[in-house]
Amino acid sequence: MSAELQPGMVPDEPRAHASPADDPAADEPRLLDHLLELRGRLLRAVLGLLAVFVVLLPFGNKLYGWLAQPLLQKLPAGAQIIAVEVASPFFAPVKLAFFTALLATMPWLLYQAWAFVAPGLYSREKRLALPLLVSAVALFYIGCAFAFFLVLPGVFGFLVHIAPEGVAMMTDINAYLDFVLVIFLAFGASFELPVALVIAVVLGWVTPAQLREARGYAIVGIFVIAAIITPPDVVSQLMLAIPMVLLYELGIIAARFVTPRER
Known part of the structure; x- marks a missing residue:
């Protein structure tokens, strides 16, 4: 039996129904759609990579030569x-x-990742992310080309000339491939320095002024990193350190255009 209302008391209002936005069950279809979209993007990426790999497989010996x-x-x-x-x-x-095949399909793989995350980005984020993505791919390719056409001939010329007398330099096929791939990855990743600096400025971690002030420390760090990741010769160290110093300056210039302006 309900209690009688006393004078001055207001009857209880009926409890409002929960809105669909507050219902956890309403998020399940959206989460499922995202998972299906992710699976589709991953499938397209893997199929594209495998297709290019199958096409290149018969030319493996020519590529190695x-x-x-x-x-x-x-x-x-x-x-x-x-x-x-x-x-x-x-x-x-x-x-x-x-x-x-992985290098050749890198734009396709990154496009699938971009198509998945782009709908959730704001317009300003899209304007910043797309040029950074294209620049990162281009700089990685430039780093690999720089390593192949300039660095490797200089490194091998240096190593052949310093070989002791009576020692024939005849490297193993796997050892040579691993060495070259490491050089490609090292130079390709090192050439991403401007993109990394721009991202750090966009996130607010540093400012272009701080990057300019830390130029001396950065140059020392660049030479230390170049000495670590390159073969033990001065030629390859200089051929990595000098472009990285120039790319550091390029990153400072590019970061000035993305610095948030105070109103």
Whole structure:
């Protein structure tokens, strides 16, 4: 039996129904849609990578012969690359074909990632993210090309000339491939320095003025990093450190255009 109302008391209002936005069950269809979209993007990315890999697989030996030219041109007449392991003449070209397919499909892979996250970004974030994404891909390609056409010939020329007398430089097919891939990744990642500086400024971690003030420390750090990730010779260290110093200055200039302006 309900209690009688006393004088001055207001009857209880009926409880309002929960809105669909406050209902956790309403978020489940949206979460499922996001998961389905993510699965579709991942599937497209993997299928694109596998398609290019299958196309390049028959040309694995030719790709390896082209990749070996910086060393073969510096070796004495009659010297060649050897295969120590039994299966290395098969697996090395396959590994190179996969790495080449990964480089070739990088724009496609990044596009799938961009298409997934772009709907959730604001217009200003899209205007900043898309140029940074394109610049990152272009700088990585430029770093790999710089390593292949300039760094590797200089490094191999230096190593061949300092070899002790009576020692024939005949590297293994797998060892050479691993060495070149590490150089590609090192130079490709190092050339992303301007993009990293711009992102740090956009996030508010540093300002262009602070980057200019820390120029001396940055140059010292760049030479230390170049000495660590390059082969133990002065040529490759300078050929990585000098472009990184220039890219640091380029990053400062680019960061000035994305610095939030005070009203």
